[in-house]
Amino acid sequence: MLTLLDYGAGNVRSVVNALESLGKKVKFVEKPEDILSAEKLIFPGVGNFSSLINTLHEKDFYEPLKRYLQENRPFLGICLGLQALFEYSEEAPGVKGLGIFKGYVKRFDTNLSVPHIGWNGIKAQKPSRLFEGLSGEEKLYFVHSYHIVPEEADIVLCTTDYGYEFVSAIEKGNIIATQFHPEKSGQVGLKILKNFLELEKPAVKPKFIPSKTRLAKRIVACLDVRTNDEGDLVVTKGDQYDVREKGRVRNLGKPVELARRYYTEGADEITFLNITGFRDFPLKDLPMLEVLRLTSQNVFVPLTIGGGIRDFTDRDGRFYSALEVASEYFRSGADKVSIGSDAVLIVEEYLRTGKATGQSSIETISKVYGAQAVVISIDPRRVYVDSPEKTRHPVIETEIPGPNGEKYCWFQCTIKGGREGRDIDAITLAKVCEKLGAGEILLNSIDRDGTNLGFDIELIQAVKEAISIPVIASSGAGSPEHFYEVFTKTGVEAALAAGIFHRKEVSIEEVKCYLKEKGIEIRPIFR
Ligand code: 1PR
CATH class of the missing domain: 3.40.50.880 (Class I glutamine amidotransferase (GATase) domain)
Structure with a gap:
């Protein structure tokens, strides 16, 4: 005992x-x-x-x-x-x-x-x-x-x-x-x-002592989860955030089974995104808590959960704080929570008033559970402009010109799963969230999501350079080479993919073998 x-x-x-x-x-x-x-x-x-x-x-x-x-x-x-x-x-x-x-x-x-x-x-x-x-x-x-x-x-x-x-x-x-x-x-x-x-058994001398240890680049498997048209909780996947095919929600498998598969295949971390969390209150959405409980029973790598983490008042007028929502997720087996839409609204308020309230989801969760437990999921979209003067947002000169040949763009944050664009850019958002106590950024790209074209290196570079907390690059991975590209061209600590793993086009093991051959530090898979 x-x-x-x-x-x-x-x-x-x-x-x-x-x-x-x-x-x-x-x-x-x-x-x-x-x-x-x-x-x-x-x-x-x-x-x-x-x-x-x-x-x-x-x-x-x-x-x-x-x-x-x-x-x-x-x-x-x-x-x-x-x-x-x-x-x-x-x-x-x-x-x-x-x-x-x-x-x-x-x-x-x-x-x-x-x-x-x-x-x-x-x-x-x-x-x-x-x-x-x-x-x-x-x-x-x-x-x-x-x-x-x-x-x-x-x-x-x-x-x-x-x-x-x-x-x-x-x-x-x-x-x-x-x-x-x-x-x-x-x-x-x-x-x-x-x-x-078995501490009472004899001590052993370690066989091999490395001269220097190195932090591995993490490979994260992401499961976008929602209820489908039949009322089942399924893993789905969008193309540029559109998860419907011929009008129906794509069904790529069951969340608990897929998470277990990715764990045994060598995922360094697993992220669940409750993609309709912005409109459904997660504490009423008990299946998601159950998914976490069941997954954490036999998946022993970090689990992140996102979707719907914000203050909420239900129909009977009962108030639930974001901290209460997050606490329920932690109790159910999550190691980190990821905040999307609410982070954008918090940063807008911060920029408007010039001060932190101390009461936001980012601050309250970070204070109790530590910065490392708070991930900010950003859903940006490129907005092209002819010249930097055309916008007050920070722009980059891009090698991927816009539809009318525009050479500049800024990265507009969105909320509600990309449905609503806001007047704030991803770089500013990341910086303010770091200041408020976030411990990590999960950086998606609506333009690249589901395209298999590779990560948006320009976006990732711009955000990574602006902050000092770790960044998880996300959206667009189509091959092991894309992981190599994002790790060598930007300083990101982790890269996330969904579609290629779900569709079994590339396995986590293939990605890791390729990276290892190329000299990138990865976590070896021990079974
Ligand atoms: O706003 O706090 O309730 O959180 C909602 C969360 O759900 C956010 O993290 C948001 O990114 C996510 N989300 C909302 N709608 C969608 C959608 O697809 N319609 N998921 C969505 C999209 C992108 C990644 C995806 C990568 C990699 N998030 O989850 O897995 O782009 O895909 P790929 O490798 O196939 O290219 P809130």
Whole structure:
């Protein structure tokens, strides 16, 4: 029996699912005594350092947890569950951590995109049971803006490179804690969890230690989901956002089955977009929550969900905040939420008034769940002009001239699945969203969606250069070469495709093999 310390933020369901898939029963800590009576305690953490420590105090968990750790009893901390073991964090000045180990938590000081999101390697620093069965070439899933700086060198279990070398896991006695998320690291992560459960067995020396680890470029499979004309929830796919063929919604499969297929085929991440979420209220749209619940039972890579994340008042006058909607998604198994239409309206308001309200979906969700949990999905369309003076929006000089030979264009944001164009451009939108607390941009292109012509490199370059959070390039992928092009011509961290995978024209494995041959860092597929 394992005991899980859930302090109420983030996606603990995936940790439970991962442990259950290993045949373990999980008990939740409900009262302070449950901590001291645990045989093995698991403490996953996402979100914010101060909200975690404050919640531990409020629930009277702080002291029992400290005692459990001081008694050197079996413990696995994950992400913030690692950081909380140190004295303090730059994320929350004045807030005291558990102080089990000397040292502090520091914000990444690098010119690379922060958060550090994605699959990176580990360099073992000492033998450990955790490394049993690993070859050293594995990549694990990270998502964080802060990392630990321990004072005691002997607790360092492994390190990882991101701009510089940082400590990515520690081990001392029976206490192990990782910055990466084993529960989101596919089969490799499950192996690590299994190793923790067998901690009493002998430690092993890692076979291979890379000189430097590299963050992999992520390949994301996207499932646009909606109810079809028969009332079934299906994966569909549009051509430039038109999902109907001969008047009927295209049906490309069932969401849970397809997600599972992409997981086994090597997708580094899976995104569900509830494409009619702008008009249907997602908490009434229970099938979508069920899709997440079922998917997260056996898909152990990050899951993002988008569609309908905004404040909402129902017919009876009951108000639901965007934070409540997002929380329900996180509880159902999502790791990140993606905000589309609402982000455009928030940024318009911000530009009109010149100030942030602190109450928007982006700000409230980011504050509770952390920036890394908030993705902004942008649906831009090219608007051509003869000359830059013809518009007040930032323009680019384009190599793809407009219908009348125009040499300039700007990228107009749309809402409601591309149905309504707004007076704001994608570059400004991305910049303001970053300022408000978004952690990642999912950059679509209505012009390229479903065309197989390749990504809109000019759009992606323009947005990527304007911001410092990671960007997922989307729309238009038709071949492995297109992925290579977007990774080499722009600095994007991830590339997403839908149609080619759904129609089985190109597999995720083919894309990864091609990229690997060309020298692009990817996450190897371990089955
Ligand atoms: O506005 O917060 O409710 O979110 C709605 C979400 O649904 C947004 O993220 C929006 O992008 C998405 N969406 C709405 N309508 C459509 C549609 O297609 N009619 N999906 C839609 C389109 C594009 C990607 C697509 C890529 C790759 N989003 O999802 O998967 O373009 O396709 P490809 O590889 O086949 O070219 P809100």
